[in-house]
Amino acid sequence: NEFKRCICFWLRVWRLPRAISRAVTGRIFTTHQRRILEELWLDSCWTPCDNEDENAENAYAGSALWLRQENLGSEAGQEEEEEEEEGEEEDVVDDDDDDGSEFSKSEDIASDALYGEGSSDEEYGSDNQWYRISESRNGGQGELQPGSHRVPSREIDDSCDPSVDAVLRFCYEMVTEHFEDGRASSALLVYFSAVRGLSRQEGNEYLRPARYTPILSRLIYCTRLIFLEAILPLRAHTYAGFAARPRYGQLAALNAVRVDQMCDGTMSPLGEFLSLLAYGLTIQRSEGPAWHFDWSEDGQTISWDGDTRLSMGQFRSLAHEAFRQTTVQSRRLMYDFDPEDPQMGSLRDRLSNTTPGYSFLTDPQNGLGELYLTVFMRACTAPVDGLLKTRHGDGQGSWDVDAAQTYLHGHDVLLKNLMVLQQLDSGQAARVSELLTLEQTNTRSRLRGVGIFGGQMFSITRHNKARLTTNREFQVARFFSPQVAALMYRYLVYIRPTAYAILRQCFRHEPDRTLIFTPISRSTGWTTKVFTEELKRLSRDALGTEMEIGVRLYRQLSIAITERHVRGALPxxxxxxxxxxxxxxxxxxxxxxxxxxxxxxxxYGLDGAFPDKLQPSLLRLYARCSEKWHNFLMIGPEAPPTDDPASISADTETTLPRQNSGQGSNAKKRKQISISSPLTTSQTSLKRPRRGLGNTASTEAPLSSPSLSQVPCTLPDDGRVIDSSRPQPLAVSRDGNSRLDSGKGKFQTYGTFVHLTEFNILVCSTCQYAVFADHVASHLLHKRHIRNFTPRERRDLVSTIDEIPGIFRSRDSMLNFKWPPADSQPIPFIKPPKQDSLGCHICAYIASTECGMIEHYRKTHQWVNNRKRGGYQDKLLERPWRKHVFCQYFFHNL
Structure with a gap:
């Protein structure tokens, strides 16, 4: 793409009038440069041939392509311009990058090219879908074309394409151009590299070395490829005049050009690029980090750029929000199917097995290959949004293509969230380019990126730069928390095979991709920009502010937080x-x-079952680091719930699977945590409303004065909502197990219960609502808690709570409850405020229903409803109270 830009740049400048081009570039073209540009522009290969047009039309007529690559010329360049800031940002100012050479940089560019770094997520439209519906000639009905999975091709070698040879000849002229009077800027390619070093918007400043050296690396990599293809091509480029490489003496033929054109210090574009890259890396080391972080005195708030601050509770909420969204989407794609998660320790995963296609998913002893059929049958036979529809009259079924496409798009949305969740959950962030190369099974060239060790699921990333610099394999294992491992297991075992089965059965396409984080509804892979945009969207949803955290910022934040909070805990x-x-x-x-x-x-530390020195001792160290990170994020058996009811409609509810990490033979039902499922704008377009998923109204009852109709805690109508359900929210901060930092109140914990001493009320931190002391015994028998406490533990907990003096034991004891003022801050541990109540304009009374507010106005303010039966509807809207008032609920089903 760099050479594409270079060719387009010089052709545009050359086509300008000479006076204008000289004023713009500050230089004139030499005779040689004008000649090669004119040869490229006026080459006869660009004139289409009538026979070729007819052949092309015949080749593409009558077939519905599942794979299309249109407008690659203009769109690809524009997309790379859009993503360039994000494409390399995770590699900027890292300490482990200081040792990188041009080889490591070039290798990264090569790997990016292999996995679609030149594409963008904006291509998510119909042009890049793997499926396309052709209309039937008879009835105009959308039907699948048999054989639409085949891509027509004209078995023509690139060497026989005159246009390819013409471009290759022009590129070779550029990379071998001599400097005029020793000035490197006289060469077309070097001058273009200087233009690429300008800032992209105004052009009045230069890029920082950390941003410019990746551009030089791409130019170096492409220049070397041009040299190799021109000097030692596999097949002859007859139109360009390059003969095929000889069988013998290839090194001598290469050295004849390499010594003068390809070495550092030579008067050639490649020599200039090598010198600039070495100089840029040196300056990059002396520049320091892109952000300078500062910590508050208590170590709970990190700040940068002077006025940007992030609390540790906000940082944790990123992972919690990602987990909540992924859980909701996973359940939708499984059509409410809730299987038992197996004991990870009972699954066999032979890490020493390098056979292509092997993983714990395909191991015959585990028997996971056909479990997805249950979900697939549910998807096909669902009464509302099923994938099969019955034809009227004949009683036979056919595929509902719209529903199938919706499912595949939902799969990609889930996969984006799962990709971000894995990055947030597994510790210090991996480079996104490495994350996108994780494979679910072994291939001929790579080992799988997901495995099981010690009853825990983990991912393996291989550090390309360290391997190329030290000539040693550098592998990093990141273990998932039990909850995230359960989600990953469900995706790999149930959802992904179901989506691939839809491709096979509905669209007649046989998928052969082994990469985990790759879209299924488009032909190209994801790039760093896709991950960055998803992380920014998640940060906006989780933090509730305009703060956007990208890949580079999150990587630096995770390292800084690890040094302050996580690493210090390790001996x-x-x-x-x-x-x-x-x-x-x-x-x-x-x-x-x-x-x-x-x-x-x-x-002897190298166990034969673990290749590449990924021995058990090293895996245990990685597992320990991941465990420390999970404890910091409060993701674990004792972690608080991760839902965000403030932005959730109250009519949907799902459950979060909690996996047992033991290695017992009997699979136990996992612990359930209530999670509300949001219906955001991006998600409602993925699935049509389905029967049985959140179609019942909420039965929550607000806590109020003796009539139990008034909510004690409200917020002003300025749209400000503070989420108190997270471990350390924006306004309500909790730093441990003993005290509350949001004012004068304190709390005491009793197992899963929290005693708010300010109100003398007992709250279940898992369910996030208050419980009367007399109801604790029955509450512990709920399915969310019954498997978490033994009978003795339940009895001890009930007896301990009974000894708390003055605690509210029943509904009758709430008659003397002192209600907090209406403008008080949200109360922690219960669900955060919802904007679903009514407020009195005269006093601070809050009611959850219109009947309760009418009763209040009649008794307190002697209000009379002037609207009679059959009156105008406009009078119905003239109500003397406020709507959409924020309120907070203490009790559930009261």
Missing amino acids: TFNRFDDVTEAADPDVAFAWQSGHRPIQRHLA
């Missing part, structure tokens, strides 16, 4: 120490075999 030790007083006594086992600890580790 310092030297596992190879056997001479000091702090040495581990277990080093005697190494002595017993005649080794020092480091020798034993190098010789």
